Structures are given as C-alpha cells and as structure tokens.
Amino acid sequence: MLRIDELVLYRARQHRDLLEMLTEAVVRCEEKTQSADELRGAYFTCIHKLVDLAGKYGFTGNLWHCYLTLLLVEDENVFSTACEIKGMRSGSLSELAKHDFGIFLELFSLSFELLDVSVGSMLSDTVCGFHGSEDAGQVFNRRIRDTVCELSRKLASAKSVDEFYDLMVDFYRCYGVGKFGLHKAFRVQHDEDGVQIVPITNIAHVYLEDLVGYESAKKKLIDNTEAFVNGKRANNCLLFGDAGTGKSSSIKGILNRYYDKGLRIIEVYKHQFQDLNDIIAQIKNRNYRFIIYMDDLSFEEFEIEYKYLKAVIEGGLEKRPENVLIYATSNRRHLIKERFDDRDEGMEDVHISDTAQEKLSLFARFGVSIFFCAPDKKQFQTIVKTLANRYGVTMDEDKLMLEANRWELSHGSMSGRMAQQFIDYLLGQQAE
Numbered sequence: 001m002l003r004i005d006e007l008v009l010y011r012a013r014q015h016r017d018l019l020e021m022l023t024e025a026v027v028r029c030e031e032k033t034q035s036a037d038e039l040r041g042a043y044f045t046c047i048h049k050l051v052d053l054a055g056k057y058g059f060t061g062n063l064w065h066c067y068l069t070l071l072l073v074e075d076e077n078v079f080s081t082a083c084e085i086k087g088m089r090s091g092s093l094s095e096l097a098k099h100d101f102g103i104f105l106e107l108f109s110l111s112f113e114l115l116d117v118s119v120g121s122m123l124s125d126t127v128c129g130f131h132g133s134e135d136a137g138q139v140f141n142r143r144i145r146d147t148v149c150e151l152s153r154k155l156a157s158a159k160s161v162d163e164f165y166d167l168m169v170d171f172y173r174c175y176g177v178g179k180f181g182l183h184k185a186f187r188v189q190h191d192e193d194g195v196q197i198v199p200i201t202n203i204a205h206v207y208l209e210d211l212v213g214y215e216s217a218k219k220k221l222i223d224n225t226e227a228f229v230n231g232k233r234a235n236n237c238l239l240f241g242d243a244g245t246g247k248s249s250s251i252k253g254i255l256n257r258y259y260d261k262g263l264r265i266i267e268v269y270k271h272q273f274q275d276l277n278d279i280i281a282q283i284k285n286r287n288y289r290f291i292i293y294m295d296d297l298s299f300e301e302f303e304i305e306y307k308y309l310k311a312v313i314e315g316g317l318e319k320r321p322e323n324v325l326i327y328a329t330s331n332r333r334h335l336i337k338e339r340f341d342d343r344d345e346g347m348e349d350v351h352i353s354d355t356a357q358e359k360l361s362l363f364a365r366f367g368v369s370i371f372f373c374a375p376d377k378k379q380f381q382t383i384v385k386t387l388a389n390r391y392g393v394t395m396d397e398d399k400l401m402l403e404a405n406r407w408e409l410s411h412g413s414m415s416g417r418m419a420q421q422f423i424d425y426l427l428g429q430q431a432e
Contacts, residue, residue: 003103009077009093010100015053018067019107022046026110029118040119047123051130058145060132061153068107069152072168076178083172084181085262085287094165101164108156141201144182147175176262180288184259186266188275195278197266208253210390211246212383212416217370218250224368225254228325229261229289235367236313236326244417245372247329248295254327255291262288265327267295276312284321294328313365328366380404380414387423395426 004023025042050063059066072080079097082088112124140148151171158164175181183199190196208218221237228234239247255265266279276292283290294309313326375383384404385397393400407422408414 003106007100007103008096009079010071010075010104011077014074015049015067015071018046018049018053019071021049022064023107023110025115029115039115040121043115043119043121047127050127054130054132057139057148058132058142059149060130061149062128062156063130064110064112064127065108065152065156066149068104069148069155072104072155073148073151073171073175073182074178080168080172080177081286083169084176085173087173088169097168098161098165101168102161104155105158105161105164108158139199139201140182141203144175148182174260176288180264180283180286184255184264186264188266188268188272188279190275195275195282197279197282200267203255204252205256206249206252207256208250211249211253212386213375213379214246214250214372217372218253220368220370221250221254222257225258225263225291228291229258229263231322234325236365237328237368237370238366239327239329239370239372240332241372242374242415243331244413244415245374246416247372249416250372251291251293251295251327251329258289263291264288265291265293267293270294270297273309273312276309280312280321280324283324286323288323290324292324292326294326297328297330298332310365326366374413374415377414380408380419383416383419384422387419388426391423391427393423393426394430 004019021042025039025046029039050067053059053067053070054063057066057070079088079093082093088094112127116122116124151167154167155164158167172181179186179197179199183201185200185203186197187200188195189198208222211218217239221239224234224237239250241247251265255263266283268276268279279292309326312320381401381404384400387393388395388400395403403426404419404422407425408418411418411421
C-alpha cells in the first residue's frame with residue numbers, strides 16, 4: 001500500500017495529480033479492482049505526464065525517479081527551508097522528515113512492470129531508461145538538470161531512511177530548495193496572485209576574471225560582496241561610469257563567484273520600484289543572500305520612482321533585512337538629472353539648496369560607489385590583445401592593433417564592450 005496520504009511535510013504542492021493518479025493505478029492493479037481497459041487510460045495518461053515533464057525539465061534516465069526527486073527539491077516546507085544553506089540539526093522536524101522519506105523510499109521502489117503486463121504495454125523499459133536530448137529543457141540550466149538527475153540515482157540506491165535523509169539534507173545545504181535553491185537569477189512579474197519572483201533560466205556565464213583591468217574596482221566590489229555573503233555588515237553599491245566598461249559584467253561575475261555561498265540576484269526595473277516592499281517581504285526570511293539589481297539606473301526630473309527606492313534603501317519605518325542589498329549600475333553618478341538651473345539664484349524654487357540635496361540624496365544612500373572609466377589607448381589595446389588570445393584569434397599583433405584602431409575610429413569610442421564586439425567580428429570572419 002502506497003501511503004502518500006500519510007505524508008506530513010512533503011504534500012507535493014506541484015505536480016501532485018501525477019503522484020495520486022499513478023499510485024492509485026498501482027494499488028488498483030495490485031488489488032485487481034479494475035479491469036485492464038479501466039487501468040489503460042490512467043496508465044497512459046501518467047506516461048504522457050512523465051514524458052512531458054522530461055521535455056520541460058530535460059530529464060534523462062528513470063523518469064519516475066526524476067519526478068519524485070523533483071517533488072523533493074521543489075517542496076518549500078518548514079523542514080527543507082530550515083535546511084537550505086545551513087544544514088539541519090536533529091530534532092522533531094528531522095523525525096518528521098524521516099517519516100516522509102520512508103514513504104518516498106517506497107515510492108522509489110515502485111515498479112511499472114506489473115502495470116505494463118496488466119494493460120498490455122511495453123513502455124516500462126523506455127520510461128525507466130529514458131534518453132532525452134542534450135537540451136536542458138525550459139526550466140533548469142544544464143548544470144542543475146544534471147544535479148537533479150544525479151540526486152535521483154543516489155536516492156534510488158539509498159539502502160535506508162537515514163541514508164536518504166543524509167542525501168537530502170546535504171543537497172539542501174549545498175543548493176537550497178525550490179526556485180531560490182535551483183536558480184541564480186530572477187526577475188519580477190505580475191499575475192493574478194500579485195508580485196511574483198520568476199527564475200531566469202538562461203543567464204550569461206560571466207566571471208570576474210573575464211573583465212580585463214579594473215582591478216581596484218573589482219576588489220572594492222568583491223570586498224563588499226564577500227562581507228555580505230559571510231554575514232558581516234555591507235553596503236548598498238553603485239557602479240557608475242562610462243558605457244561599456246564592464247559594470248553589468250561585474251555584477252554577473254559576482255553572482256557566478258558567490259552562488260555556491262547562497263548569493264542570489266533579483267533584477268528589478270524602474271517601473272517596478274513600487275513593488276520593492278512586496279519583493280523584500282518574499283525573501284527576507286530565507287537563508288540566502290539577495291542582491292536586488294538595478295541596471296542602467298537613472299531618472300529624469302519628471303520621474304518620481306526614485307522616491308520608492310529611497311524609502312526602501314533607508315528612511316522607511318521597516319528596517320531593510322540583513323540578507324538584502326541593492327546593487328545598481330549607471331552611466332550617471334548622481335542618478336537624477338541635474339541642470340544648471342538648479343544652481344540659478346533666479347529660479348522659482350525658494351530653497352535652492354533643498355532642491356540640490358533632494359537630487360543628491362539617492363546617491364548618498366549607496367554606501368559604496370565604484371567608478372568605471374573608459375580605457376585610454378594603451379589600455380584598450382591591452383584589452384584587445386587579451387581577448388584575442390582568449391578566443392584564439394590568429395592574426396599578427398601589428399595587424400591586430402591596426403584593425404582595432406580602425407574599428408575604434410569607425411565606432412567612435414574605446415571600451416571593453418567595443419573591444420569584445422571587435423573580437424566577435426574577427427571570429428565571424430575567421431569562421432567564414
């Protein structure tokens with residue numbers, strides 16, 4: 001008898017219909033309370049759902065085991081969230097988890113062969129040894145997909161509840177649970193239930209080492225972020241300066257470096273600043289460290305969204321949680337557009353200094369500001385040569401510098417982004 005109704009913590013909020021349908025079919029098959037014709041519809045519907053999940057998540061191997069593992073790694077219950085990043089000590093929650101894991105052990109041992117025989121099918125071998133495409137699917141990136149599939153194999157081989165328990169606790173400690181555990185980066189969207197934090201599955205694999213130069217700027221960013229992920233005091237951070245100098249790439253590099261230490265990033269756009277309190281409410285009690293990331297941040301005079309941001313950063317009645325920081329990039333140091341009229345004694349505003357202070361107050365709320373300046377000619381050439389070596393561009397150095405100079409003159413600026421675009425152009429020409 002499969003005891004899914006006895007589960008206490010893992011009530012399988014997502015995809016529970018498949019669990020109920022398949023276990024009910026197994027029970028009825030064993031008890032012979034339904035004919036083959038009555039079982040056939042339910043059985044093939046279950047196979048369809050398993051294959052559909054395999055396509056969505058990129059699963060390979062035993063699809064039933066992958067499905068059960070998916071239930072375990074996505075279920076954000078009181079036990080799994082207590083384990084995320086920190087691990088778990090013994091106690092009542094551990095005993096309840098072991099109770100549920102005992103039921104999951106039974107589910108992992110479920111065989112499709114009896115159902116196959118009962119309905120006259122030969123699909124069990126295909127379902128238990130599924131060969132999918134190399135594509136990671138729509139939900140996970142390839143690394144997470146492979147991690148979940150590997151965990152499913154280990155859980156299926158567990159010889160006891162204690163071994164099963166240790167595997168799950170270790171997974172939660174290393175990766176976390178649910179969407180925050182299985183993904184690095186997120187965006188915000190609205191649906192009928194309100195503000196939702198949605199995973200970004202296809203993100204750039206940028207590392208800080210990929211950014212040529214800017215060692216002082218990168219060190220300042222690393223020092224602040226390391227203090228944050230280690231539970232020490234840290235500041236909100238503003239990266240400002242010339243376009244194409246690596247500000248956004250540095251943020252992506254920080255994410256990839258500290259993801260394993262529980263760092264996550266939520267990208268928020270200017271029109272979503274009114275949702276910041278709702279976003280923070282959803283993440284403040286989790287064991288991860290969250291950076292709310294605002295790219296290319298600046299405001300015109302008529303835009304008032306910065307007032308929401310000021311209140312969240314510092315000034316509202318509710319204290320900002322210790323596991324949340326705000327990182328922003330901008331081409332404009334003071335973020336809010338300034339005019340010479342702001343300093344004009346003859347302007348209509350009675351208190352001129354108050355107007356100036358209002359426009360500077362948002363910048364002042366970022367405790368760390370890091371300047372990224374455009375490279376000079378020599379630095380630009382160094383970036384080009386470094387990228388050419390990294391990507392295997394085969395060209396004489398003198399000719400490479402000549403072509404880089406032509407590219408820079410025709411495009412009107414020198415920056416790391418411009419150097420990368422130049423190298424991409426050369427690689428495209430080589431490919432032809």
